[in-house]
Amino acid sequence: MALTREEREQFLAEPHIAALAVDAGAGRAPLTVPIWYQYEPDGTVWIMTARDSRKNQLISEAGRFTLMVDRVEPTLRYVSVEGPVLDTTPATVEQLREISARYLPADKVDGYVDVAWKEYGEQVVVRMRPERWVSSDLGTV
Numbered sequence: 001m002a003l004t005r006e007e008r009e010q011f012l013a014e015p016h017i018a019a020l021a022v023d024a025g026a027g028r029a030p031l032t033v034p035i036w037y038q039y040e041p042d043g044t045v046w047i048m049t050a051r052d053s054r055k056n057q058l059i060s061e062a063g064r065f066t067l068m069v070d071r072v073e074p075t076l077r078y079v080s081v082e083g084p085v086l087d088t089t090p091a092t093v094e095q096l097r098e099i100s101a102r103y104l105p106a107d108k109v110d111g112y113v114d115v116a117w118k119e120y121g122e123q124v125v126v127r128m129r130p131e132r133w134v135s136s137d138l139g140t141v
Helices: 004-011 054-062 092-105 104-121
Strands: 018-022 029-034 044-052 066-070 077-090 123-128 134-135
Touching: 004 077, 004 134, 018 054, 029 054, 044 054, 044 092, 044 134, 054 066, 054 077, 066 123, 092 104
Parallel strands: none
Antiparallel strands: 018 029, 018 066, 044 123, 066 077, 077 123, 077 134
């Protein structure tokens, strides 16, 4: 059964790991990788990735991407969103802290942010406005 707008927005607001998919070019299957994401109350989703990463290069070329988020308990539920890139901007340490706090225990955030900011290279934030939604709750299976 498809989720209501409110149900799917609430689901995306929860800290799930997403699968990012983006066109990888002629003769290639889409690049699909797990990624942290953030969902904002205005409906925008954003990801953070290395400026020089293959993900960022492909997203820049395609101008759009898909995020698919799922869970298996207490019910089998998923939400997939696809849409155009709104913008790509240099990431701030505050954004890194925000997205890290969404996924890591509070006592691990500072240590992770310190390492990631110094060691992972220049990061960018890519914002996307969902145009297409696919969702379902299959109940307990």
